Amino acid sequence: MSIKAAFIVLTLLAWSPSLVGQAINTLTAQEKAQGWLLLFDGKTLKGWKVTDFAGRGEVKVEKEQLIMEMGVMTGITRTNPVPRMNYEISVEAMRVDGGDFFCGLTFPVSTNECSLVVGGWGGGVVGLSSLDSNDASSNETTQYINLQKGKWYLVQLRVTPDRIQAWLDGDSLLDVDTKGKMISIRSEMDESVPLGVATWATTGALRNFKIRKL
Numbered sequence: 001m002s003i004k005a006a007f008i009v010l011t012l013l014a015w016s017p018s019l020v021g022q023a024i025n026t027l028t029a030q031e032k033a034q035g036w037l038l039l040f041d042g043k044t045l046k047g048w049k050v051t052d053f054a055g056r057g058e059v060k061v062e063k064e065q066l067i068m069e070m071g072v073m074t075g076i077t078r079t080n081p082v083p084r085m086n087y088e089i090s091v092e093a094m095r096v097d098g099g100d101f102f103c104g105l106t107f108p109v110s111t112n113e114c115s116l117v118v119g120g121w122g123g124g125v126v127g128l129s130s131l132d133s134n135d136a137s138s139n140e141t142t143q144y145i146n147l148q149k150g151k152w153y154l155v156q157l158r159v160t161p162d163r164i165q166a167w168l169d170g171d172s173l174l175d176v177d178t179k180g181k182m183i184s185i186r187s188e189m190d191e192s193v194p195l196g197v198a199t200w201a202t203t204g205a206l207r208n209f210k211i212r213k214l
Contacts, residue, residue: 024064024207031210036090039078040066040209051075051191051198066206068199070098073188075198082195083213084108089157091197091209095149098202099123102147106192109159112183113193116157116166119147120200126173128164130184141174152207160214 025042039047042064050059055072068074085108093103101120106113115129117136124144127136136142145168147153156167162179165172185193192198197206 025209027210035212036210037212038210039089039091040206042207045076047078047080048076049079051077051196053191053198057199057203064207066209067096068197068204068206070199070201070203073198073200074204075104075192075196077192078195082108082211084194085110086160086214087158087211088214089155089209089211091155092152092207093118093155093197094152094205095119095147096203096205097149098199100200100202101125102199102202102204103153103155103206104189104192104198104200105155105157106185106189106194106196106198107157107159108194109164109178109183110161113185113189114164114183115185115189115192116155118153118155118168119145119202123147126168128166128174128176129186129189130182131176131178132182133184135186141176143173158214 025040027036027038043061053073053075057069057071057074059076060067095102100123101117103118105116117129118126121137124147125137126143126145127141129135131139154169158165162177164176164178166174
């Protein structure tokens with residue numbers, strides 16, 4: 001590499017966040033000021049328990065990632081208190097292996113719970129389970145997205161009175177007026193309440209998991 005080429009590369013590294021990357025499982029000063037709290041410290045399962053799913057795979061922390069290995073269903077459930085309304089969640093998730101959902105995020109909605117499924121029903125379905133007893137494959141939030149194995153996806157969720165919103169890599173996934181709708185979860189997710197993440201026949205990884213009250 002010439003001196004000129006080396007200088008260009010170093011300049012790009014200095015100025016491009018996409019090349020440099022961000023610190024994993026930490027909060028910036030701005031995020032702290034905005035009220036964000038880490039849900040995963042990158043080292044332990046503190047604040048979580050392995051969800052008691054039958055046929056579950058191993059759950060471990062490795063290379064600052066929370067790994068849920070392939071089983072019938074594998075996941076984690078929050079053991080510390082969480083808000084039930086007026087909050088946001090942000091998490092990066094990746095399908096490591098397998099072909100079904102790698103981020104089944106179950107979350108509180110007032111006195112009920114709901115699940116945001118990312119990559120279900122054979123790998124491409126994204127949506128909420130359930131609205132008026134219709135799951136993520138068959139309601140107004142249903143989308144089919146080509147989700148790549150080995151790629152980190154930023155999943156963001158906001159729960160406010162009468163509304164659930166979600167984004168994937170900054171693009172809007174859903175914006176649902178929940179007024180008058182019955183909100184529930186599929187029975188498979190019962191062990192994930194009030195807040196949990198699960199995978200189905202898939203190895204998934206999580207990092208940069210955080211929450212804030214609104």
